[in-house]
Structures are given as structure tokens and as C-alpha cells.
Amino acid sequence: MFAGVGAMAAIAGVGLAWWQYQPGGAATTTAAPFFDMSFPTPSGETMAMQAFLGKPLLLNFWATWCPPCVEEMPMLDAFYAENQSNGWQVLGIAVDQGAAVNQFLRKSPVRYPVTLAGMAGVELSRSLGNSSGGLPFTVVFDTGGRVAHRKIGRVSPQDLQQWSTLR
Numbered sequence: 001m002f003a004g005v006g007a008m009a010a011i012a013g014v015g016l017a018w019w020q021y022q023p024g025g026a027a028t029t030t031a032a033p034f035f036d037m038s039f040p041t042p043s044g045e046t047m048a049m050q051a052f053l054g055k056p057l058l059l060n061f062w063a064t065w066c067p068p069c070v071e072e073m074p075m076l077d078a079f080y081a082e083n084q085s086n087g088w089q090v091l092g093i094a095v096d097q098g099a100a101v102n103q104f105l106r107k108s109p110v111r112y113p114v115t116l117a118g119m120a121g122v123e124l125s126r127s128l129g130n131s132s133g134g135l136p137f138t139v140v141f142d143t144g145g146r147v148a149h150r151k152i153g154r155v156s157p158q159d160l161q162q163w164s165t166l167r
Helices: 002-021 067-086 098-107 120-127 157-163
Strands: 038-040 046-048 057-062 089-094 114-116 137-141 146-152
Touching (some): 038 114, 057 067, 057 120, 067 157, 098 114
Parallel strands (some): 057 089, 089 114
Antiparallel strands (some): 057 137
16 A cells, blocks of 8 residues: 555656656746846856846756756857847856856857856756756746746757747
């Protein structure tokens, strides 16, 4: 009997995770508090998230010490370069220390903007649906600032291709 209850709980958990992280599974979730925030950039300026409303946004939580994060950055940079003229925006939020991010970006620059959230970025990513707090974590917002897609783990070219049709 205990095994049956445990199996049902496991199935329910897997089902919930599948539903929550499937492409399009969160299309009605709004992220208004996110767009009210501001973050420092590696150069010391402040970037308001409000500036990203009105266009599709790929938001990527990453860290310099996270190998899959670092591996996907050139692909995200290429996506940004190819889709910026179509209104797409990409923003990297570093869950890391400013000195490490600056050093990394000097060696491996990207064309899209990067902000610094430090360890507070873990809680921010959780508020956007990353219950485990793992990295990398990507959130795609539609033009109305609603969460359209979420992905924990490395983004694939297929993900980017599917997401690029979003408006």
C-alpha cells in the first residue's frame, strides 16, 4: 500500500513538472513584478527591466562557474544577432559576482546586455518558475510581459527555433 501511494506521488510530481516546464505551459503567467525591477550592469550602470516590455524577451539566468551556461552563451548571442531586427531581446542575468562576470565577458563577450543579480538571482529565478533554483534557467516573455516558455538546463537550437515564432 505504501509503495502504491509513493508511486502515485511520484507520478503526480513528474506530471506537475512536465506541465510546468513544457513549452507554452505557462503562457498565462504574468511577471509584472520582474518588470518593476532594476539591476546593475557589469559596467556599473543600472538597467531597468521596464525597458524590455513590449517586445519578446529571452531572459537567461547564468553563472561563470556553470559549464552548461557558458556553453549556451554563443548560441544565445547568435540568436540575439539574428532576431534583434525582428524585435527580439535577450538579457543575461548573472547569478555571480561582478568581478567574475567582468573577467568572463572580457574573454568571451556577448552582444546582448548582461546584468548582475548575485545570489539574489536564484530567488528571482524561483519567482519565475525555477523551483529547483538550477542553472541555466531561461524564461521567454511575450510582448505583453507574460511568461510564454520556461526551460531549466541548456537551451537547444530547437528551443530557439520554436520560440522565435513568438510575438
